Amino acid sequence: MAAMTHIPRVPTSAKSLATNPLKMSAPLGGALAFMGVDNCLPLFHGSQGCTAFGMVLLVRHFREAVPLQTTAMDQVATIMGGYENLEEALKTIHANNKPDMIGVCTTGVTETKGDDMGGALTLFRKRNPDLAALDLVFVNTPDFAGGFEEGFAAAVTGMVEQLVEPVDYKIPGQINVLAGAHLTPGDIEELRDVIESFGLSPIFLPDLSLSMSGRQPADFTATTLGGVTVDQIRSMGASEFTIAVGRSMGSACAALEMKTGVPCRHFDRLTGLEASDAFIKTLMEVSGRQPTGKIKRQRESLVDAMLDGHFFTSRKKIAVALEPDLLYAVTAFLNDLGADVVAAVSPTQAGILDKVHARVVMVGDHADVEALAKEAGAELVISCSHGRQGAQRLGIAHHRMGIPTFDRLGAGLKVSVGYRGALNLLLDVANIFLAAEMDHHGGPHDLHAPGHAHGQEGHDDAAGHACGGGGGGSCGCNAG
Amino acid sequence: MLQDKVQEVFNEPGCAKNQTKTEKERKKGCTKALKPGAAAGGCAYDGAMIALQPIVDVAHVVHGPIACLGNSWDNRGCRSSGVETYRIGFTTDMSELDVINGGEKKLYRAIKEAVTAHNPPAVFVYQTCVPAMIGDDIDAVCKHATQKLGLPVIPINAPGFVGSKNLGNKLAGEALLDHVIGTMEPEVSTDADVCVIGEYNLAGELWQVKPLLEEIGIRLSSCISGDARYREVASAHRARLNMVVCSQALVNVGRKMEERWGIPYFEGSFYGVTDMSDTLRTMARMLVERGASSALIDRTEGVIAREESKVWRRLEPYKARFQGKRVLLFTGGVKSWSMVNALENAGLTIIGTSTKKSTKEDKDKIKKAKGDDFHTWENLRPKEMYRMLRDAEADIMLSGGRSQFVSLKAKVPWLDINQERHHAYAGYDGIVALCEEIDKTLSSPIWRQVRAPAPWAA
Numbered sequence: 001m002a003a004m005t006h007i008p009r010v011p012t013s014a015k016s017l018a019t020n021p022l023k024m025s026a027p028l029g030g031a032l033a034f035m036g037v038d039n040c041l042p043l044f045h046g047s048q049g050c051t052a053f054g055m056v057l058l059v060r061h062f063r064e065a066v067p068l069q070t071t072a073m074d075q076v077a078t079i080m081g082g083y084e085n086l087e088e089a090l091k092t093i094h095a096n097n098k099p100d101m102i103g104v105c106t107t108g109v110t111e112t113k114g115d116d117m118g119g120a121l122t123l124f125r126k127r128n129p130d131l132a133a134l135d136l137v138f139v140n141t142p143d144f145a146g147g148f149e150e151g152f153a154a155a156v157t158g159m160v161e162q163l164v165e166p167v168d169y170k171i172p173g174q175i176n177v178l179a180g181a182h183l184t185p186g187d188i189e190e191l192r193d194v195i196e197s198f199g200l201s202p203i204f205l206p207d208l209s210l211s212m213s214g215r216q217p218a219d220f221t222a223t224t225l226g227g228v229t230v231d232q233i234r235s236m237g238a239s240e241f242t243i244a245v246g247r248s249m250g251s252a253c254a255a256l257e258m259k260t261g262v263p264c265r266h267f268d269r270l271t272g273l274e275a276s277d278a279f280i281k282t283l284m285e286v287s288g289r290q291p292t293g294k295i296k297r298q299r300e301s302l303v304d305a306m307l308d309g310h311f312f313t314s315r316k317k318i319a320v321a322l323e324p325d326l327l328y329a330v331t332a333f334l335n336d337l338g339a340d341v342v343a344a345v346s347p348t349q350a351g352i353l354d355k356v357h358a359r360v361v362m363v364g365d366h367a368d369v370e371a372l373a374k375e376a377g378a379e380l381v382i383s384c385s386h387g388r389q390g391a392q393r394l395g396i397a398h399h400r401m402g403i404p405t406f407d408r409l410g411a412g413l414k415v416s417v418g419y420r421g422a423l424n425l426l427l428d429v430a431n432i433f434l435a436a437e438m439d440h441h442g443g444p445h446d447l448h449a450p451g452h453a454h455g456q457e458g459h460d461d462a463a464g465h466a467c468g469g470g471g472g473g474s475c476g477c478n479a480g
Numbered sequence: 481m482l483q484d485k486v487q488e489v490f491n492e493p494g495c496a497k498n499q500t501k502t503e504k505e506r507k508k509g510c511t512k513a514l515k516p517g518a519a520a521g522g523c524a525y526d527g528a529m530i531a532l533q534p535i536v537d538v539a540h541v542v543h544g545p546i547a548c549l550g551n552s553w554d555n556r557g558c559r560s561s562g563v564e565t566y567r568i569g570f571t572t573d574m575s576e577l578d579v580i581n582g583g584e585k586k587l588y589r590a591i592k593e594a595v596t597a598h599n600p601p602a603v604f605v606y607q608t609c610v611p612a613m614i615g616d617d618i619d620a621v622c623k624h625a626t627q628k629l630g631l632p633v634i635p636i637n638a639p640g641f642v643g644s645k646n647l648g649n650k651l652a653g654e655a656l657l658d659h660v661i662g663t664m665e666p667e668v669s670t671d672a673d674v675c676v677i678g679e680y681n682l683a684g685e686l687w688q689v690k691p692l693l694e695e696i697g698i699r700l701s702s703c704i705s706g707d708a709r710y711r712e713v714a715s716a717h718r719a720r721l722n723m724v725v726c727s728q729a730l731v732n733v734g735r736k737m738e739e740r741w742g743i744p745y746f747e748g749s750f751y752g753v754t755d756m757s758d759t760l761r762t763m764a765r766m767l768v769e770r771g772a773s774s775a776l777i778d779r780t781e782g783v784i785a786r787e788e789s790k791v792w793r794r795l796e797p798y799k800a801r802f803q804g805k806r807v808l809l810f811t812g813g814v815k816s817w818s819m820v821n822a823l824e825n826a827g828l829t830i831i832g833t834s835t836k837k838s839t840k841e842d843k844d845k846i847k848k849a850k851g852d853d854f855h856t857w858e859n860l861r862p863k864e865m866y867r868m869l870r871d872a873e874a875d876i877m878l879s880g881g882r883s884q885f886v887s888l889k890a891k892v893p894w895l896d897i898n899q900e901r902h903h904a905y906a907g908y909d910g911i912v913a914l915c916e917e918i919d920k921t922l923s924s925p926i927w928r929q930v931r932a933p934a935p936w937a938a
Contacts, residue, residue: 016589017541018550018573019597025547047609048514049523049640053552056881060555065885072514075641078613085516092517108545108610109641112579143545144610145576217889220866386554389567406555 010346010353013364020366020386022321023347024403026141026151027105028054029181031068032403033155034103034137036179036206038227041099043069045086045115046107047078050143060406062185062212067223069093073109082115087124094134099223100230101135103155108143135230137162147348148403149323152181153248156205159233160255167237167260174239175286176262177204178253180246182326182402185213186413187421191245191270194280194418197295198287203232203239205252212412237262241286243279245270245417246325247352268352269329270417271425272336273302279418298419305423306337309430314338316433319373320358321366321383322402324350330382330401331356333422334429342376345369366390380432397432482637489650492732514644520882523640525608526552527648531730532604532636532656534680534705535713536560539600541570543587543618544608545579548640557902558680561687561707565600574610583616591625591633601710602632602660612639632710634659649729656704656713657736664714666701672772673701674763675719675737677745678730681706685906689750692787692907696779698763704733717741720770723748723763744770750906752822753791757784791908798915799827805922808868809833810860810879811897819878819897820846826915831855831874862886876922891931893921 370390391398553569832855880898
């Protein structure tokens with residue numbers, strides 16, 4: 001369950017010094033997964049800084065209040081063991097915020113000491129029988145092993161293992177969707193639309209579309225506002241079918257299938273024409289229905305955009321740096337469009353990297369991306385906002401994807417799954433090259449060398465300041 | 481050793497808040513005991529980074545697992561007028577094997593790689609919780625690296641679990657005092673050299689002040705640490721006068737520089753018209769007292785007279801627009817007092833302010849000036865804040881980013897006045913910029929629209 005370091009599959013940067021890190025920590029991923037559960041409060045078992053940094057990062061990305069608490073481990077507690085802090089935190093949160101569930105992620109501090117979380121849960125239950133109705137999910141997410149995607153996956157697996165119950169009945173039309181860390185709230189909303197159009201009722205675990213997509217609360221709440229409910233998670237055993245999205249959902253998928261016997265189909269990606277076709281085919285089989293006219297028209301639009309757009313994507317040199325599942329989804333779609341993926345850089349080792357096709361596939365940081373992009377003469381970098389500095393130095397375009405995206409609005413609402421999502425991504429990428437071509441063939445004053453992406457996103461930042469935030473003072477990047 | 485340092489920092493005679501405490505209270509330190517499950521804010525390492533990272537030509541290397549830097553780099557708006565080494569995120573990204581085998585060798589290699597790749601004048605190494613727990617001796621590694629690599633490699637010993645962000649600020653200051661300040665001599669030196677301590681040049685604020693100082697004839701010889709170069713910090717002991725900006729954060733640096741090098745210091749602020757003028761006056765007066773030309777004072781008065789008349793004229797249009805507008809102010813310490821003045825200058829009504837980080841002196845000052853009706857909150861809970869805003873007890877909230885959604889979700893205007901803001905509010909130009917920002921958001925047409933009910937709502 002713990003996010004153990006994978007056996008190296010692809011080369012790792014040989015440096016001792018990670019420079020402009022691409023990796024984010026495992027507990028942060030775990031916290032995000034818990035944020036897709038309704039009336040939940042994620043809790044980091046560690047020093048308060050672990051929580052503050054994580055919160056700031058997610059606030060900057062989603063521009064939403066981020067519920068996240070800390071066991072506030074100090075030096076003494078760190079050495080003596082953190083059970084007292086953990087128990088006090090759980091009781092305080094229960095008293096102050098009345099959540100349905102608390103999701104606890106360990107950190108480097110408590111994992112180095114070796115706090116026994118299984119034992120802690122048992123002890124807590126024994127000492128606090130009055131809190132039996134409060135659901136608790138504990139996951140091991142040491143900062144020094146794995147990364148964001150693994151932490152997210154560990155939390156989803158933890159919820160499956162600790163909440164889902166096997167049942168002997170089925171709810172017709174109910175299906176489970178295990179939604180990987182690479183899916184935005186917008187992606188999940190899109191999948192819900194598509195799945196519901198087949199007359200099916202999906203339960204997403206987790207469901208960030210209900211909590212992190214700009215909800216307007218009637219009152220202030222310190223816990224998550226929306227998400228999949230704990231009761232819904234419990235009832236996942238009564239579903240007819242499970243769809244898992246992203247390779248990282250593999251263990252959660254296996255755990256769910258073993259526990260409940262609900263059959264599961266796994267999709268490594270849902271971005272692209274063929275990938276979406278496979279997904280729609282599955283929904284047709286499970287529901288016994290034909291797609292709606294809307295879905296059919298969306299497919300036609302995607303096909304049309306591929307016809308119109310391939311001129312601008314073919315053989316374009318693109319460097320991509322994203323979390324493993326998103327890295328695969330994006331690079332595979334770029335491969336589909338005939339682009340030349342010159343570098344695919346992942347923050348951590350992952351099984352899915354075996355399937356990534358690029359000139360260089362490696363585990364590294366933004367400095368590696370920059371070096372590879374430079375060497376190969378890349379024309380575009382696709383990565384989170386942190387990649388903007390490197391793209392700027394190279395004078396090439398930068399398309400933001402992944403977390404954190406803090407210098408563009410609406411990162412959480414971007415859609416890149418299904419026919420419509422693939423269409424969006426295709427248009428975004430193709431337009432960058434189209435704009436550059438129009439620009440370069442445009443005027444007599446053009447003195448730029450070929451391949452110099454004049455007038456593109458990378459240039460937006462040339463006059464930007466160090467924070468690179470959204471302006472207006474509302475990037476929300478404050479730890480307080 | 482770190483414990484001794486922490487105790488020493490807690491017992492800061494230069495800190496007004498500290499001096500009002502009993503001996504026993506003082507020993508407990510200035511960090512409030514954190515309540516597990518109800519705590520907020522950054523750790524000591526966070527504070528140390530905030531205080532030192534604005535030194536722009538230094539390579540700042542974080543020794544720890546990925547969370548400490550990977551989740552936090554590239555998130556502050558302190559600006560540089562030149563070299564940008566400080567913007568690069570460096571970390572040893574400790575893995576399981578490093579935790580088991582110890583991270584010292586990796587740290588050394590990491591320092592070496594940073595030096596080879598970026599050739600900085602110095603490297604700062606930040607300790608974090610995990611390597612502190614397993615006993616990585618960063619002092620020893622830094623010493624070794626200094627000898628081997630032939631440049632200053634400075635240990636910043638403020639692992640997160642020792643305490644709050646504020647404590648981290650202070651420990652960072654101690655590291656400068658122990659290892660940096662006084663280790664180099666300045667290339668030029670004048671009798672009107674000033675060092676500004678605790679100013680981070682967020683959104684380029686320093687540059688709104690610097691031209692005025694230059695016009696007066698005051699030379700900003702060093703800043704700790706906004707837009708600073710290592711050499712300037714290392715030779716800061718040749719300043720004739722220190723100004724301590726965010727007093728409770730780095731007052732230890734001001735006081736110890738006075739002890740060691742006889743440099744007097746004063747606490748000042750660049751926010752608000754009156755405070756800005758006071759700061760310029762104090763700076764000139766104290767420099768003259770130390771032997772600078774008395775012409776400084778005349779030039780200062782000249783600049784103040786010109787700037788004040790200009791700024792009052794520029795603020796005039798806002799006064800009518802701000803008539804009756806009520807502000808909920810949430811910021812800390814001296815700054816909140818400064819801001820109250822500044823905002824009232826512009827015709828706004830402040831209905832209350834937080835005093836969480838204020839000294840007793842500050843609080844008395846507020847009480848005296850504002851009377852007992854004025855709200856001050858030690859610790860206002862977000863839920864209560866939300867209620868006040870929703871019930872229209874204020875027209876705008878000014879605070880840090882953390883509480884922005886309390887205001888925005890209540891559909892009440894909000895403005896970031898803390899360290900991550902994107903606009904510079906320092907100096908005379910700054911107060912006009914602040915008023916412009918407040919006016920912009922207050923008069924935005926969105927508020928009426930977003931408050932209207934949906935068509936399906938009854």
